[in-house]
Amino acid sequence: MVYKTPAIFLDRDGTINLDFGYVCTIDRFKFIDGVIDAMHELILMGFAIIVVTNQSGIARGIFTINQFMILTQWMNKCLAEHNIRLDGVYFCPHHPTATIKKWRKKCHCRKPQPGMLLTAKKDLHIKMSASYMVGDKIEDIKAAQTAGVGKKILVRSGQVIHKEHVLNADYVLNSLKELPQYIKKTL
Template identity: 55%
Template sequence: MAKVAVFLDRDGVINQDTGYVSQVDDFHFIDGAIEALQLLKKKGYCLVVVTNQSGIARGYFTEDAFMQLTEWMDWSLADRDVDLDGIYYCPHHPEATVEAYRQQCDCRKPAPGMLLEAAKHLKLDMATSYLVGDKLSDLQAGKAAGVGHPMLVKSGQPLSEEAISQAEAIYDDLLAFAKAVPAISG
């Protein structure tokens, strides 16, 4: 039987989006985010982070620095009984200053590549899965990948009218979503 996932954007959903977060000292979990992830795991969901990281392509930080921060985040969550089922990232940007990352790819949201890769590796039921993001490109990636439930959270950034129109629901934060989503039966 296919599993049901909650796909999560990182910056603005799990941690405060202060712009190109690449260092542990700059990474701050949003209040209630860890509790939300714990609750989603208890409710039976696979948790999959899908994050654009154009700061790598722009030369603001290296892929190694991103990986170090990601390992720290993963360990910090594991220490709090949250085991992420997958972490997928896109280091590309079509106007990258670092040539190795300059490309039009199928993984940079709004393209669905990261979600489709996760679906294949984790055997996910996309139609019953959720995507929680804070901007239009998140929702567009979810829709293109066949995710059945696109959700928005308020990150402090303005929500576009188009994003609002494509969201099934809008929540104040990840914890509000986690409390509202039903547990997986069976």
């Protein structure tokens, strides 16, 4: 198998949209300023855009997979209105202490495990060494490290970033909207 497509792997909550905690309805989903333009520019630069998101709210019984899918379809529709098509959306509904037994397990897909990224690599023929992972948590960075993603970027638009997390990232940006300029400077 030839892996030739570079990708931008994006966490969702805190990276694409404001993280209000268990975002599961359209009225609670707010795109972070500038991310739509950044995603469009990244596509023009030749990157596949892939969302990889832990969704433990499913396992905790806070919302259902159906609710997640409805929100994802709405998000895709909003992005399509700006000529953005996601190449993939991968999510993990599991949690080791889940309320709902069906989703209670320690899995390979929940970040910091690399499962979602490795599945996307296989499905979409992603060249991991030429790819970027952008997220607001150390779990995003660790998943990317294990999966062999070339550059790991932390953004300040979600969680508080601790010094130890910065040491694991290749770079820290204020938000995803700064990524296209960062990539252009480093090429």
